Amino acid sequence: MLLDRADRAIVTALQENARLTNVELSERIGLSPSACLRRVNTLERKGLIAGYHATIDMAKIDYDVMVMVQITLTGQASTILNDFERAVVRIPNLLACFLMAGTKDYILRVAARDVADYGQIHANHLSSLPHVQSMESNFILRSVMNRGLPVELL
Known part of the structure; x- marks a missing residue:
C-alpha cells in the first residue's frame, strides 16, 4: 500500500x-x-490501521518481571506446531508468542509479578507445553526502545 x-x-x-x-x-x-x-x-x-491499544505500565500493577522464553520443539510438522500453539495461547501470563526462523522455534513474552511468580508459571504452564525439546528463559532488565515504524519507512 x-x-x-x-x-x-x-x-x-x-x-x-x-x-x-x-x-x-x-x-x-x-x-x-x-x-x-x-x-x-x-x-x-484497508487494514493498515488494525486497531488502537493502550500501553499498560506493568510495574504499576505489580508485574515487575518480563521474560522472553525461547522454545525449541521436537520437530516442525504442522501437527506439532498446531499442538504447541493451541496449548500456549491458553497461558494467562503470555503476552506474545512468535513463530521464528532460526535456531529457536518460538519466542514467548511472559509477564510475572516477581521471580517466584515466574517460577510458578514455568512449573504450572510452560513445562507442560507439548513437544518442547528445550526452553531458555531470558529476563528483561529494561526496555530500551519500543516504537512504531518510523515515518521514513512508511
Missing part, C-alpha cells in the same frame, strides 16, 4: 498518540477534519 505525505503523517501521529481527536489530528497534519476523517477511515478499512 503506497502512502502519501498526509497518510504517513496520520499514521505517525496515531502511533505516537492514538487518543488524538480527529480535530487535533487534522490540525497536526494540516487537513480539514472531514478530509482527515475520510483518510483515517480508509486506512482502517
